[in-house]
Amino acid sequence: MISLIETNQLVLLILSIGLFISTMEYIKKIEIFSSKGLLSWNVMQLRWETKDQHSFFSPLFKLFNEKGLIVIFGLRCLIIFALLFFPLESIYGWILVGLLGGSLLASSMITFYGSDGSDQMNMLIIITLFLCHFPLGTGSRLETIGLWFIALQTCLSYTVAGIAKLASAEWRASTAIKDVFSTKTYGSQWAALLMKKYPGLNVFLCWNVMIMETLFPLCLILPFNYALIFIIWGFLFHLFTAIIMGLNSFFWAFMAAYPALFFVNHQIQSYLY
Known part of the structure; x- marks a missing residue:
């Protein structure tokens, strides 16, 4: 039987492989997020609009254009790559898992129409790993x-x-x-x-x-x-x-x-x- 640490690390490794593949797929078809694309933020933002157009989250909405998402997806790939060098048990590994979850939450604001059970499972696992590996003892x-x-x-x-x-x-x-x-x-x-x-x-x-x-x-x-x-x-x-x-x-x-x-x-x- 593999140890507790090895089991958690294996969960993270398999999850990371899947996220890397799906992220590369998004990068390959990044044009769907353009102003004329199927998932254009011009349309997707209607779900998040409020009466107060100057809400706290309004500046973040500028991330969800074609260029902003390229940055988010690129950073996610770098985070996944960095996790190969920092184990989950370390403070750096824990921070990277948190950043990985944050990138998924950010992109989910514009990809929610294409999301499915696999996206929910990915987020559930990441949140669980993050909460259960707080590095301070x-x-x-x-x-x-x-x-x-x-x-x-x-x-x-x-x-x-x-x-x-x-x-x-x-x-x-x-x-x-x-x-x-x-x-x-x-x-x-x-x-x-x-x-x-x-x-x-x-x-x-x-x-x-x-x-x-x-x-x-x-x-x-x-x-x-x-x-x-x-x-x-x-x-x-x-x-x-x-x-x-x-x-x-x-x-x-x-x-x-x-x-x-x-x-x-x-x-x-x-x-x-």
């Missing part, structure tokens, strides 16, 4: 609580998603995955054709996702050899979702939480046996 107990929180939140995310799918007539009728693969945004032509050719595969995949998501919290209490079934399933689920649907951000955001699942499972097993 917080000790290992708070760091352990942080890993438990990440693990439990991850299980809750899966279970809520599974129950929501079980309540859906489309999922119970085993048509949901085929229908999603047939869409333009999240679809895949070869995957849709495969589902059409083998309808039994669609039934298997729909019920596999619903059952495994709903029962995912068992990975915390089952003996590790059995818990590994859920861990491997989650890895493959997010991997194929990234490949077929293009949701690569979900892969890294949830994989960052998996070391916490390992850690909590081993702790529970040590108490039980």
